[in-house]
Amino acid sequence: MAAWLARRVVAALAILWTVATLTFVAVHAAPGEPFLPAAERPADPAVVAELRRQFGLDRPLHVQYARYLGALATGDLGVSFSQRRPVAAAIAAALPHTLFLAAAALLLDYVLGIAIGLVQAATAGRRLDDALTVVTLMIASLPAFWVALVLLLVFGEWLRWLPVAGAYDPALYDALPLAGRVADRLRHLALPAATLGLLGAAATARYQRAALLEALGQEYVRTARAKGLDERRVLLRHAWRNALVPITALLGLALPFLLTGAVLVETVFAWPGMGRLAADAITLRDYPLVTGTAVTASAVVVLGSLVADLLLRAADPRVRVHD
Amino acid sequence: MPRLAPFAIAVVLAAGCRPADACRGDVCGTLVVAALGEPATLLPPVTDQQLARDVHDQLFLKLADVGMSANTIGDADFEPQLAQRWEWEDSLTLVFHLHPDARWHDGRPVTAGDVAFTFAAYTDSQVNSPARPALARIAGVTARDSLTAVFRFSQAFPEMFYEAVHHLRVLPQHLLGDLPRGQWSTAEFGRAPVGNGPYRLASWTPGVALTLTADTGFFLGRPHLARLVWRFQPDLAAAVNLVVAGDADAIEVLVSPDNVRRARETPHLALYPYPGLAYGYLGFNLRANGGASRPHPVFGDREVRRALTMAVDRERMRANALGELAKVPPGPIPTLWPLWEPRPRALRYDTAAARRLLAERGWVDRDGDGVREKAGVPLAFAIMLPSTSGLRRQYARLLQEQLARVGAKVAIDEVDGPVYGERTAAGRFDAYLGAWNVDPTPSTGIGGIWTSGAIGRANHGGYANPAFDDLVARASSGAGSPDSVRALWRRALETFNDDAPAVVLFAMDNVAAVHARVADVRIRPDSYWALVRTWRIPADRLIARDRVAPAAN
Numbered sequence: 016m017a018a019w020l021a022r023r024v025v026a027a028l029a030i031l032w033t034v035a036t037l038t039f040v041a042v043h044a045a046p047g048e049p050f051l052p053a054a055e056r057p058a059d060p061a062v063v064a065e066l067r068r069q070f071g072l073d074r075p076l077h078v079q080y081a082r083y084l085g086a087l088a089t090g091d092l093g094v095s096f097s098q099r100r101p102v103a104a105a106i107a108a109a110l111p112h113t114l115f116l117a118a119a120a121l122l123l124d125y126v127l128g129i130a131i132g133l134v135q136a137a138t139a140g141r142r143l144d145d146a147l148t149v150v151t152l153m154i155a156s157l158p159a160f161w162v163a164l165v166l167l168l169v170f171g172e173w174l175r176w177l178p179v180a181g182a183y184d185p186a187l188y189d190a191l192p193l194a195g196r197v198a199d200r201l202r203h204l205a206l207p208a209a210t211l212g213l214l215g216a217a218a219t220a221r222y223q224r225a226a227l228l229e230a231l232g233q234e235y236v237r238t239a240r241a242k243g244l245d246e247r248r249v250l251l252r253h254a255w256r257n258a259l260v261p262i263t264a265l266l267g268l269a270l271p272f273l274l275t276g277a278v279l280v281e282t283v284f285a286w287p288g289m290g291r292l293a294a295d296a297i298t299l300r301d302y303p304l305v306t307g308t309a310v311t312a313s314a315v316v317v318l319g320s321l322v323a324d325l326l327l328r329a330a331d332p333r334v335r336v337h338d
Numbered sequence: 339m340p341r342l343a344p345f346a347i348a349v350v351l352a353a354g355c356r357p358a359d360a361c362r363g364d365v366c367g368t369l370v371v372a373a374l375g376e377p378a379t380l381l382p383p384v385t386d387q388q389l390a391r392d393v394h395d396q397l398f399l400k401l402a403d404v405g406m407s408a409n410t411i412g413d414a415d416f417e418p419q420l421a422q423r424w425e426w427e428d429s430l431t432l433v434f435h436l437h438p439d440a441r442w443h444d445g446r447p448v449t450a451g452d453v454a455f456t457f458a459a460y461t462d463s464q465v466n467s468p469a470r471p472a473l474a475r476i477a478g479v480t481a482r483d484s485l486t487a488v489f490r491f492s493q494a495f496p497e498m499f500y501e502a503v504h505h506l507r508v509l510p511q512h513l514l515g516d517l518p519r520g521q522w523s524t525a526e527f528g529r530a531p532v533g534n535g536p537y538r539l540a541s542w543t544p545g546v547a548l549t550l551t552a553d554t555g556f557f558l559g560r561p562h563l564a565r566l567v568w569r570f571q572p573d574l575a576a577a578v579n580l581v582v583a584g585d586a587d588a589i590e591v592l593v594s595p596d597n598v599r600r601a602r603e604t605p606h607l608a609l610y611p612y613p614g615l616a617y618g619y620l621g622f623n624l625r626a627n628g629g630a631s632r633p634h635p636v637f638g639d640r641e642v643r644r645a646l647t648m649a650v651d652r653e654r655m656r657a658n659a660l661g662e663l664a665k666v667p668p669g670p671i672p673t674l675w676p677l678w679e680p681r682p683r684a685l686r687y688d689t690a691a692a693r694r695l696l697a698e699r700g701w702v703d704r705d706g707d708g709v710r711e712k713a714g715v716p717l718a719f720a721i722m723l724p725s726t727s728g729l730r731r732q733y734a735r736l737l738q739e740q741l742a743r744v745g746a747k748v749a750i751d752e753v754d755g756p757v758y759g760e761r762t763a764a765g766r767f768d769a770y771l772g773a774w775n776v777d778p779t780p781s782t783g784i785g786g787i788w789t790s791g792a793i794g795r796a797n798h799g800g801y802a803n804p805a806f807d808d809l810v811a812r813a814s815s816g817a818g819s820p821d822s823v824r825a826l827w828r829r830a831l832e833t834f835n836d837d838a839p840a841v842v843l844f845a846m847d848n849v850a851a852v853h854a855r856v857a858d859v860r861i862r863p864d865s866y867w868a869l870v871r872t873w874r875i876p877a878d879r880l881i882a883r884d885r886v887a888p889a890a891n
Contacts, residue, residue: 047756055775057796065466099379099524185547190886287545300756
């Protein structure tokens with residue numbers, strides 16, 4: 016176990032270094048001047064040059080890279096050009112919003128996806144199964160931003176049931192009692208979480224259906240049926256448990272999906288998370304913030320993958336045998 | 339269908355949150371502004387972002403401010419702020435007497451020492467203020483006593499008073515004096531400023547909102563609105579959604595006729611039109627794309643620029659893209675300037691004359707492909723624009739269509755903001771669709787953008803005509819009667835239009851949308867929220883967020 020964990024930690028550090036380096040090279044190679052946006056006010060070249068000096072952009076690229084890696088090794092992600100504050104502070108403010116959204120989306124994804132998968136497996140080959148296959152396939156193939164815009168239009172604009180932007184109402188939130196704050200958070204969470212959750216659930220349902228059908232064909236299931244157990248018990252107590260193993264493995268893959276999907280969804284819903292932070296940083300050529308968000312997102316994904324592997328090891332003894 | 343959630347929240351509020359006694363008389367209410375962006379910092383000298391300036395208007399006072407007339411000549415139309423009064427000791431010495439009741443939000447008095455400190459900071463190269471070049475004609479500022487600040491100018495000109503007060507927001511020396519000037523751009527003070535204005539910062543949640551609360555002891559009178567909330571929503575359509583949905587109360591510019599129509603159809607919104615300070619143009623690069631030493635093969639020829647200008651039906655484009663929200667300007671000027679006149683002075687739309695002129699200059703379609711050529715070079719160029727601007731994209735397509743009719747092949751080159759900024763500054767473009775949001779005065783609004791002195795800063799196309807420069811310099815110096823100064827500006831505009839370094843396409847008339855429960859709304863065209871402390875919400879129109887008690891101060 017210790018050796019396995021050590022190997023994973025070394026691999027994680029290598030991944031983070033690779034991400035940091037590739038992102039650093041990519042943002043510096045991209046055209047565009049961070050301190051010359053398409054502003055509608057004249058910019059003085061002397062002011063721009065002084066800003067470049069203050070933020071270290073006047074140095075050769077290899078010197079900037081060495082300084083960046085040195086600082087990164089000590090946990091210093093630099094100072095944001097656009098927010099004029101430490102990148103770590105910007106990420107610390109945004110990350111909880113993204114994790115909250117991802118957790119809600121993941122919950123919806125798994126609860127809905129597993130439930131649909133169960134129904135499909137139980138009705139395999141029948142009309143309901145076919146209909147759900149078509150629906151899940153259709154939803155899984157929709158782009159996240161399109162789903163987000165449709166939900167926003169229907170529930171935010173036409174019906175006006177839910178707020179169209181933000182993680183909470185900044186004009187009311189502080190004055191609300193605890194129950195009111197929770198309700199306000201949930202209202203704002205509903206549309207972005209539904210967007211990500213629905214897309215994830217469609218894919219999860221398809222995996223769950225396939226895993227269940229495979230489990231239902233196993234000998235231990237035939238044995239259970241031969242013992243006279245009713246079909247519901249066979250499905251839920253025997254087949255489903257084993258069919259959860261590949262779904263658990265999917266957890267590690269769900270995080271990257273949620274984090275990349277969050278870039279678009281957070282932008283559409285003005286959700287103050289990592290996705291919107293990264294999108295704004297790219298638009299503004301905020302180099303430290305772009306690299307900081309990329310490294311942090313990678314760390315979250317690597318960590319999520321590690322947790323998923325640990326869960327898998329706990330759920331399936333065969334994984335430990337193959338170690 | 340009624341909105342259930344606000345009702346539920348109102349019930350929760352009524353049931354158990356802070357008491358609804360936040361209102362006393364007409365001192366009450368919350369105004370939520372849908373903000374198209376977020377400030378980088380709130381330390382005034384280090385930024386000239388529009389949104390930061392809007393918030394600064396509430397936090398940091400100037401000595402005096404531009405009045406509703408937006409007249410920047412002399413001092414008669416200026417409103418006192420930190421300065422109770424002022425006088426001219428001689429033609430180069432201006433003395434301000436500070437209001438004795440003016441206080442910083444930490445309770446310390448505002449002094450003339452703060453004013454002198456502020457000038458020193460704004461003009462320090464380490465602070466790197468965008469306003470520094472505009473203060474070049476002020477030789478120095480000193481404190482004669484604790485309430486008397488003395489400005490000395492190096493030369494006399496009509497807008498001396500404007501230059502003394504417009505750019506300087508007085509800063510607290512006791513809080514910033516020890517902060518190394520090289521660190522001001524990232525100073526913590528910029529996130530937690532202590533000002534002297536009608537509002538003080540209550541909270542700033544990055545990516546979400548910024549909240550100000552009324553300063554109960556403000557020396558010029560307590561603001562009526564208890565809270566101002568800037569809710570960050572960088573996308574214009576989404577910001578308009580917030581206002582239409584009632585999640586925000588105000589947006590300063592609606593920009594497009596569609597947004598105006600949506601706001602007009604929303605019963606809880608009132609619309610407020612006002613003259614604008616922005617104009618848009620098609621700028622030609624007079625120098626070769628990326629090579630400043632050679633003339634541009636197309637736009638280096640003045641007559642070709644004139645022909646292309648005559649090929650553009652600016653009225654039709656304005657009607658198509660902006661409707662009644664804009665006018666075709668008589669030159670590179672916004673509708674707010676007193677120089678504005680409805681009669682276009684630019685080259686008139688005349689495609690026959692345009693074709694004739696192009697042919698005279700040797701541009702002829704010899705191979706019948708619809709595109710003119712000259713010495714094997716096609717009359718083809720790209721128009722660069724920032725991809726974030728839907729309006730400019732619309733204009734680019736209209737220009738493409740109109741210029742094709744006279745045999746010019748136009749490509750559209752959409753790039754993102756930083757690339758646009760980099761390429762315009764470096765001269766790496768053929769033509770570009772630009773827009774300026776200018777100061778209330780033509781001295782900087784024309785002199786700082788279109789003269790040869792502005793090449794390398796804002797004059798991206800490299801237009802240089804000594805006659806134009808001379809007219810602008812003479813008009814800016816203000817020698818002579820007001821009528822003769824105005825005549826000089828007119829001649830400058832005519833010279834510009836004759837040379838056609840750009841086709842000035844539109845000048846905006848802005849429309850703001852504000853929740854109808856807000857009364858006494860007045861918008862100063864050069865600074866949208868400058869007068870917000872005089873707005874109020876009558877007691878019989880309050881909604882849930884108006885009753886939220888602001889944090890004590």
